[in-house]
Amino acid sequence: MADLALVFHWNPDYMDGLSLDELAQWRERARVRFQPE
Template sequence: MGPSSNGDRRFFRGYETLIERVEDFYADIALVFHWPPSEMDAFSLEDLMLFREEARVRHQPPERT
């Protein structure tokens, strides 16, 4: 997705949540789950956000007590 006519490069402009760089979401998901971008292309916005959060949780080191 390229910029709109006013130079706006945000993704999913019609949604409440804006994603500045969808590539960052793809990279985070691929790092943890080893899925190629071709698999993630079919994700809905909700799925993309869900799997990115799951990737963050799995990759984040446990808190020390």
């Protein structure tokens, strides 16, 4: 969740409303955005 907070500036309260599947999808988007290939 820290990577999502870093990349998208989301706070924990916002992320608490997301399912584990949604968090995993957003985590991959954060990885791509932070470390483009």
